[in-house]
Amino acid sequence: MAxxxxxxxxxxxxxxxxxLDFTLHNARVFARAVIDAPESVFGAKPLRFLxxxxxxxxxxxxxxxxxxxxxIPHRDVFGAETLGTVPQPAPRPLPDPLGxxxxxxxxxxxxxxxxxxxxxxxxxxxxxxxxLAPVSPAEAKPGDIVTVLGGGHGLYVGNGQMQAPSIATTKxxxxxxxxxxxxxxxVDALGDPDTCRGNHNHPEQxxxxxxxxxxxxxxxxxxxxxxxxxxxPTAPPSARERAAxxxxxxxxxxxxxxxxxxxxxxxxxxxxxxxKSMLVRGxxxxxxxxxxxxxxxxxxxxxxxxVLDQIRGIHAEIEIRRANPKLHKPELLALDDALWxxxxxxxxxxxxxxxxxxxxxxxxxxxxxxxxTLTLDNDERFPSRWLDLxxxxxxxxxxxxxxxxxxxxxxxxxxxxxxxxxxxxxxxxRRLTGVSRPQPLCAYTQADKYQGY
Numbered sequence: 394m395a396x397x398x399x400x401x402x403x404x405x406x407x408x409x410x411x412x413l414d415f416t417l418h419n420a421r422v423f424a425r426a427v428i429d430a431p432e433s434v435f436g437a438k439p440l441r442f443l444x445x446x447x448x449x450x451x452x453x454x455x456x457x458x459x460x461x462x463x464x465i466p467h468r469d470v471f472g473a474e475t476l477g478t479v480p481q482p483a484p485r486p487l488p489d490p491l492g493x494x495x496x497x498x499x500x501x502x503x504x505x506x507x508x509x510x511x512x513x514x515x516x517x518x519x520x521x522x523x524x525l526a527p528v529s530p531a532e533a534k535p536g537d538i539v540t541v542l543g544g545g546h547g548l549y550v551g552n553g554q555m556q557a558p559s560i561a562t563t564k565x566x567x568x569x570x571x572x573x574x575x576x577x578x579x580v581d582a583l584g585d586p587d588t589c590r591g592n593h594n595h596p597e598q599x600x601x602x603x604x605x606x607x608x609x610x611x612x613x614x615x616x617x618x619x620x621x622x623x624x625x626p627t628a629p630p631s632a633r634e635r636a637a638x639x640x641x642x643x644x645x646x647x648x649x650x651x652x653x654x655x656x657x658x659x660x661x662x663x664x665x666x667x668x669k670s671m672l673v674r675g676x677x678x679x680x681x682x683x684x685x686x687x688x689x690x691x692x693x694x695x696x697x698x699x700v701l702d703q704i705r706g707i708h709a710e711i712e713i714r715r716a717n718p719k720l721h722k723p724e725l726l727a728l729d730d731a732l733w734x735x736x737x738x739x740x741x742x743x744x745x746x747x748x749x750x751x752x753x754x755x756x757x758x759x760x761x762x763x764x765x766t767l768t769l770d771n772d773e774r775f776p777s778r779w780l781d782l783x784x785x786x787x788x789x790x791x792x793x794x795x796x797x798x799x800x801x802x803x804x805x806x807x808x809x810x811x812x813x814x815x816x817x818x819x820x821x822x823r824r825l826t827g828v829s830r831p832q833p834l835c836a837y838t839q840a841d842k843y844q845g846y
Contacts, residue, residue, distance in 0.1 A: 401425055505554045512541050514549065575811075606807040606830075610820070613644035613833045614812030623675055623837035624648075625682075636686060636723075638679045640672065640787070641817065641834035649821060649834040651676065653725060653761035656785040656823055658752055661765045662800070663789030668817060669765050672787075672836050673727045676763060680725040687724040691732060697740055700732045707760070708747045714758040723759035726751070730766045730774045745776055752782035769796050788820045788831075804829040 404424035409415050415423070514533040515525040528537060535551040547556035574594050594608070624639060637650035651659055661669045673690065680688035691703050707726060714721050733744050751762055764783060766775045777799070780786075786800050791813040797805035801822060808831065812818070817836035822829050 400428060404428070505550055505556055508539055508549070508553055508555045509541050512539050512555075514539055607809050610807065610831055610833060611809035611812045614809050614818060614820075616644040617815070617818055617833055617835040618642060618646065619815075620817040620835055620838040636680070636683060638676050639837060640676075640821065641819065641836040644833050649832060651785065651787075651821070653723070653756075655825075657756055657825060658762045658764070658783045658785070660780065660783035660786045661763065661789065662769065662786060662792070662796075663767075663819075665767060667789035667819075668836055669789050670729065672789075673729075673763055673765055675837065677725060677727055685722065687722045688727075689724070690727040691729075697733065697736050701740060701744065704728075704744065704747050708751060710760065711750070711754065711758060714760070721759060723761065725761050725763060727763045728765070730764070734774070741773060749776070749778055749782070752779060769799050784823070784825045786822045786824065788822060789836075790819075801829040801831075807831060 401421060401424045404427060405417065405420035408420040408423055409417065412420075508530075512530075514528045514530055515538045516528050516534070516536075517525060517538075525538065533539075533549050535549060537549040539547055539549045539555045541547075549555050574592060621642060635652065635654065637652040637655075640649050640651055643649050653659070661673060663669055677688040677690045680686040689703075689707075691700060710721075728748070733741060736744060748762070751760060755762060762783075764775070764779060769775060769777075769780060780799060788800070792800065792808070794805070797808055801807070801824075807829070808820070812833075815835075817838070819834055819836055820831040821834055822831045
């Protein structure tokens with residue numbers, strides 16, 4: 394015979410499966426009362442025939458004994474399977490712990506409100522589809538329909554409570570979504586979006602996906618903390634393959650990093666004065682600090698020949714690395730499109746060819762490019778082919794609609810309409826999988842002064 398504690402838990406489990414309204418505490422109290430009761434109360438005591446529950450999560454099956462025979466008239470209450478009267482084996486049911494039930498109950502109660510004064514009650518007329526009959530508040534039963542002043546309606550749940558009324562006029566559809574309006578999607582300082590009548594966007598959970606993503610990103614952008622000092626770099630165990638260089642801090646305080654091997658070539662795009670050069674300089678410094686990476690930030694802005702010579706030298710490494718790429722350190726190469734602002738047509742054509750080849754085959758050989766640009770509309774400074782070859786884009790300021798479409802395609806609608814203001818607020822867009830999912834971040838500040846080119 395099992396111990397008293399095990400017998401209590403076994404019977405409590407059976408009771409909770411038979412009576413879903415039983416809490417764990419109530420089931421244990423009832424089970425203890427059954428066990429402690431004199432044998433004359435229940436006849437043959439039911440716990441005598443309980444088998445050991447070895448698997449710990451299946452329903453307790455009673456053998457076909459005196460207790461079962463006595464309970465057969467009540468099988469509708471206990472359930473035929475629990476009483477063991479079903480001969481064929483049944484599949485093990487999915488677990489339904491009490492915690493899930495309690496969570497669902499709390500979620501249900503959260504959407505209930507007291508019935509407001511002046512509300513009217515209606516009940517479905519039996520055998521007449523779609524017909525409602527008014528009832529008095531004193532006769533109202535759970536399941537009746539409650540209408541409130543203003544046109545909303547909800548179900549009466551008893552004890553003077555009703556489900557929160559639905560107000561269709563306060564919900565926006567995808568077609569009605571207005572990016573110029575503030576978004577009210579969460580319970581926040583604006584109150585509950587289900588009952589708000591303000592001039593806000595109130596997108597439904599079932600709306601087009603881009604609306605929900607844009608609202609979530611806007612909220613995360615507002616949660617970004619002020620800029621914090623750049624941390625000291627640390628080299629992971631497999632720095633060649635898994636090196637990740639810090640960019641900033643996310644909405645919940647987690648570090649946001651750029652991993653050249655995993656994220657591919659990086660494009661840093663945004664308006665002037667948004668910290669692009671400072672951020673890239675931090676990446677180059679971090680790569681050099683690992684001792685496993687080489688890094689170069691090309692300079693000589695006012696000497697086109699010197700810039701071309703450096704890029705030719707980098708391009709020449711392609712053939713050297715092809716022989717055995719693992720014998721060479723991976724290298725991070727930072728290029729600013731301002732470097733070739735003074736190129737003539739022949740120099741620019743050669744530059745485009747060299748950089749395009751580096752973007753196309755450099756990654757597999759350990760040559761990772763970081764490109765910086767102010768514009769995506771000038772093919773002479775930044776050809777559109779380069780954007781296609783950069784699988785990760787860091788937006789340092791809010792792009793125009795046309796630029797957003799170039800960067801993210803159909804996913805451009807995910808970008809938040811506001812929240813970009815503030816020092817260091819950026820979005821990292823990874824595009825390797827073909828699906829653009831932006832990640833907000835606040836870029837680290839750099840302790841040392843940037844000297845420029």
